[in-house]
Amino acid sequence: MDGESMTHPNPQDYRSDVKPVWCPGCGHFAVITSVARALAELGLARENVALISGIGCSSRLPAYSTVYGFHGVHGRALPVATGLKMARQDLTVLVAGGDGDGFSIGGNHFLHACRRNVDLTYIVMDNSVYGMTKGQASPTTEADWDGSKLTPGGPGIAPFQPLEIALSAGASFVARAFSGQPAELTRQICEAICHKGFSFIHVLSPCITYRPEQRAYKDKVHQDWSQPASDRTEAFRTLLEDDGFATGILFRGSEPAAKPVERPRVALSDMETQFVV
Amino acid sequence: MDGESMTHPNPQDYRSDVKPVWCPGCGHFAVITSVARALAELGLARENVALISGIGCSSRLPAYSTVYGFHGVHGRALPVATGLKMARQDLTVLVAGGDGDGFSIGGNHFLHACRRNVDLTYIVMDNSVYGMTKGQASPTTEADWDGSKLTPGGPGIAPFQPLEIALSAGASFVARAFSGQPAELTRQICEAICHKGFSFIHVLSPCITYRPEQRAYKDKVHQDWSQPASDRTEAFRTLLEDDGFATGILFRGSEPAAKPVERPRVALSDMETQFVV
């Protein structure tokens, strides 16, 4: 969290007039609402916040907010955000996207963003499906989900474990929320923004159209992680017991965030001397 | 391990006459030797083995062996191998490369190959440096290693944890070896080839030229993992105590390897009926 604060802003101030393309009932609606609430709560000036995304239903978020946005290409939101934050330490940079965008095509950037620990807040709206391309299996899809013609009978692969990977890769803030509980999600976003370093929030966000059975998420989630671990190993032990539906902030580390190195300034003309014969 | 066996082959039968480009003393020499020994020990016919790699000093391996080889592009060895094995279940497919190739540019394929559990043996020769491009930091380089002009003062990032990530991502065989102990390495390669599923061997393989201090690896390694865990959580607990120099087979799971689905055969002409009005 950087930049000046607005005086008593309203969550609506962070919502644009662009109509979402989302299906009625999509979990992603609650995420844009929660982002807006969190920004209002923290009183961040709109012009000092940037919201970066890739491609997918979830990645449409930026246009629906009134902060600066960058709707990039599929899977590359994290690098865009990393470059922005490294070049502009004064901005608050949020990143949002889906499970396909973040864990499939974007998996490598996820690994390395966790390690690099640049001060970003990364919100993944996980619906265990590619919504935008009409319902194929994503890395978090159950091995036997046979709802896609691309993987008849199911993808047959053990689901990707976002939190375990994030911890192993070195993320310094790891949490899980459910889009059906926007108050908790808002709280987590606030905490993540305030945390100095890379924060990852795994949001269970149902796809009403291609995974209607995800309506049942509301009965499955349980807020277990009331106190974030500050020790990575401890967080790991907690996670070894996870059923995938525990919510809360799992881990909050204290490694310093990555920043550009400061060096004494040198004039360009003085640099020329190295070339002079 | 598939295909017919040769009668009493000699490790030399698996070595080509192409002279390695490696610097004298490079750890990678012991890896090609160990691969040849393992293939001889298992008596695999050369023509039924394929060795796939990306780009880097380590990735030069295939040309130095007499099995079928594919020296692809940087970071993409695992997909090439996955395609080959899925299309040709009869072949034994090995994959080899470096820490840059496998964990930096190839990190996403590493994650997904671990999950997918195709029956491959993946050997990463980790020297915590990009040897081929003359000594830059890799994902496994220590945060404070200041040997590269590209990252003056050191990369400043916590090193990538190959075994932890492999386990989290779902690899079904996870081991670590040291190229200075070729007998143990050979044993691990044999076991990995015989294991049905995705096997990952993390080989500490010193770069004599850009990381001469790695000569000290020989004093640091210790064979601790004498009995592979068969339970992932147990393996995780072991790993939480790891100093990065324990060797042995850490984990051997029993998830079935991914294979193409078998379906009753249909003639092409019969498929046409679906288009007929």
Next chain:
Amino acid sequence: MTAGRILMDAAAEAGLYGLMTRSLGPQIRGGESAALVRLGTRPVDGLDDICDLLVAVDWGNIERFAAEIPLAPSSLVVADPAQGPVPEVIAASGARVVMVPFRDLAAAIPDGRVNMVALGLVASLIGLPDATVPSVLSKTLKRKGEAALTAGLQAVTVGEEAVATIDDTPTLDLSQAPTGREKWSISGNDATAFGVLRGGVRFVAAYPITPATEILEWLAVALPKVGGCLVQAEDELASINMILGASFGGVPSMTATSGPGLALMTEALGLGVAAEVPIVVCNVMRGGPSTGIPTKSEQADLNMAVYGLHGDAPHIVTAATSIADCLFTAQWSVYLAEAMQVPVIMLTDQAMGQARAVIDRPADVAFVGRRETVSAQGAMAYQRYAVTASGVSPMAIPGTPECAYTADGLEHSPRGTPSTQAAHHQEQLDKRLRKITGFDYGAHWAVIDGAGEGDTAIITWGSLTGAAMDAAHRLRADGIAVRVISVRLLSPLRPEVVAEALAGVSRVLVVEQSHGMQFSRLLRAHLDLPGSVRVCARPGPVPIRPHEIVAAVTAWDKGE
């Protein structure tokens, strides 16, 4: 959509040909959409100039679609009065508007659906034989149960009856429709999928992307039935490298994607060129650049397909010329890839891939991919990249004893060992170029209509072929002899054969759907087009219609 498809199938039962394209709004699911159907007694490969009949069950966001639905005073618009006044953009066309209360009519029937009423109306308006719609409807609604079918049939009847309220209606002359031929109803994407299967593809790896996903979905189901398989990859970098691996293993392989995915594949395509591994990549073009307009059509990935690889990397680029031709071109592409051990990029586009046509049953062509391979040789004598006269070096498939080699993207000697020598580089570059320029492509390089005729040539490619053919037909009817050349082999573009096909003309009209005149520039780069040249180019998504091509030619005649 459903109604459109039923209408087309019903027309097919009546012996007609047809084409249906769709236009969607931005909503992920639901939201507005338009189905554009053209029927005819001859095969229909493109949309016509204007829309004879527009049935508007509602006016929601009509502005978004208006550009894609050209109307004229001769058009008939049937609208529901309950949906409010006729929008300005429609009224301005001068089309005749008549009112039919679709919603009320549907509401009067238990479970009656508006689109079924509209279907009945249209079928009756254009004069389809009475039995056809109910016959198709019963097949389609069979799975939904008796009640749904009854409701559907009732709604159709109500729609048919509503026609009585309209006078002076357009009809089709069905007497011209050929009978007794086996007809297929197929989308371009399904045709591509079936084509590669016929060509011998048995491995596919892919990452979903609009508008190519249907190719993959069809193959995912079909491949296991012929002993093959499809892997859903983590991204396009993985999918292209997976198919290189499978093909290295001797199994003909392909993937399908669209612009952004193809961009991610170019590095590995170069590897396929250098290591000489045959693969087919079908690229279904959508609006660009970048994410662009994913659900709409354009022909602007041509540059990348032809030139997008680093280094001198000769490879093959083909393009289907119609929905039906997707099948032929896909099969041929596999054949070419295998014969020359080279990556083939096959181009189609959204307008073709996601459209559906009623066509004659396509002939079974003989092209099945067959690679020149070696069997066991004397120890170590095998040269994977042997310099041969044809440029094709016989390939050892893993499993063949005594022939193990390493496929390599590094420059190499004939044996395949890495080499930095100028002579090896030159030799391999020559070889890789020679094998594709010296190949005998026969007459398949283009589809030519009116070969040798007239003073004017229309040269085009891809989904504009239908419009160009239609335009030529009309020009000939007006006494202007023209020939149409639709290029199927875009790279290597062979200047001699193109020049031969253009011999004798003094005017060339290049027709393409790209803002950057990519096709025209490609032609220029390789040959001097004879006489004077004009380019009729427009970006997507609105396709170029036959009358625009006619106008371009006649304007020339008038010295404009």
Next chain:
Amino acid sequence: MTAGRILMDAAAEAGLYGLMTRSLGPQIRGGESAALVRLGTRPVDGLDDICDLLVAVDWGNIERFAAEIPLAPSSLVVADPAQGPVPEVIAASGARVVMVPFRDLAAAIPDGRVNMVALGLVASLIGLPDATVPSVLSKTLKRKGEAALTAGLQAVTVGEEAVATIDDTPTLDLSQAPTGREKWSISGNDATAFGVLRGGVRFVAAYPITPATEILEWLAVALPKVGGCLVQAEDELASINMILGASFGGVPSMTATSGPGLALMTEALGLGVAAEVPIVVCNVMRGGPSTGIPTKSEQADLNMAVYGLHGDAPHIVTAATSIADCLFTAQWSVYLAEAMQVPVIMLTDQAMGQARAVIDRPADVAFVGRRETVSAQGAMAYQRYAVTASGVSPMAIPGTPECAYTADGLEHSPRGTPSTQAAHHQEQLDKRLRKITGFDYGAHWAVIDGAGEGDTAIITWGSLTGAAMDAAHRLRADGIAVRVISVRLLSPLRPEVVAEALAGVSRVLVVEQSHGMQFSRLLRAHLDLPGSVRVCARPGPVPIRPHEIVAAVTAWDKGE
């Protein structure tokens, strides 16, 4: 290598210009290598036809290098007799060979090194003033301590003395050397790095790749000193997207790579085009396709740089024309990117990037990237992609109140909201093309020598410029007037200005280092070259030498 660099610096002290390129064997470290040095009293931008003097301290794998070291009977070869007989490939050239026992001479000195003996010999052979080598040597070996310096100086002296055993030696006429000018010794890659820094770049993200890494290494050290930073990315997909992010934040940004890396960047380059985010990508070309020949030079990434993006994605491609010009072109590229909010791909190559030249201090040019931005506006009135006459839409930088917008790779309205409408698409495509075709590039689009002269034009680009200029010089001396045009702005290629520069010629010789004649095809695609056209094209790694260009022109004269 060290010896070559000391020789060149010593020559620079004597007022000479110079060029040093290197040729390496396949070993990762150590192994054979050759340093090729050309010295002159005028700036030296390319290698000469033949090598006047070859000092071979050993013959290891000379075959690998022979093609890159042309010898003639006029050449002098100095070799160590202990290294065995003169290899066939050398003997065949007819060059005069003399023997000097380098190893024995070096062995006689404590810590004496062979290359220092050779250095002394060469310096003396060509007649460098006595003091120059010791002066440079003491600077260079300062850090290594007194003993090393003494050993070095002794070895040099021994080498100098050995010259007495050779008669009829080549010397340089030093009297022509200009004096009193400040000289720089700089590599092409360092010049590029300094150029972008001068242009205003303050953020770099990159992934190492040969032969571009030195640009990045230089910037990693320099950027923090001007308040910027460099991030080593996990791959090229990350690096290009990182610089898009930083530039979106208002900070001029660049990356450097080579062919395989550029291939991975094309998708994001398209995003830069569509979202209008300025960035510079410097691509240092190496042998292709695929991994190709990473340590050798070629000009074959031109196609990919110009055409490699999907959709209609107009962007800028520039090329440095010499080592010194790397500085200018890099700085200009940043300027162009910022002025037009567009990605610029700057092409150099291994022969330029990893070579080192002694040049005159480059002039400080005024080009510093400056973007058209907006300051706070009335609430919500801001249109990020406003359709303007110039095509450039003022950009809001995050931090500017009331102007927040979303940069988007989806097609959009002027405001920046996603749109699938044909009119918006056309408008934005027009705008993005207009801003780069309507820009005033001044005279910088090319370096022209002999403007308006003669009947023959030599048109070339990049590192062949020096050879073309040399050839023109010789042709003129033979009474054949020619002009040379080296194109710095490869895209958009502006047909009018090229045509103007070619006005009056009846012959055009295109000179390029690519197997696929990529440059020639690019020219053809955009304009009709006047008169008759010939192409002198060859792939890497052996550069085209001046005499080959002279021969191509004179052959034409003779009607061959």
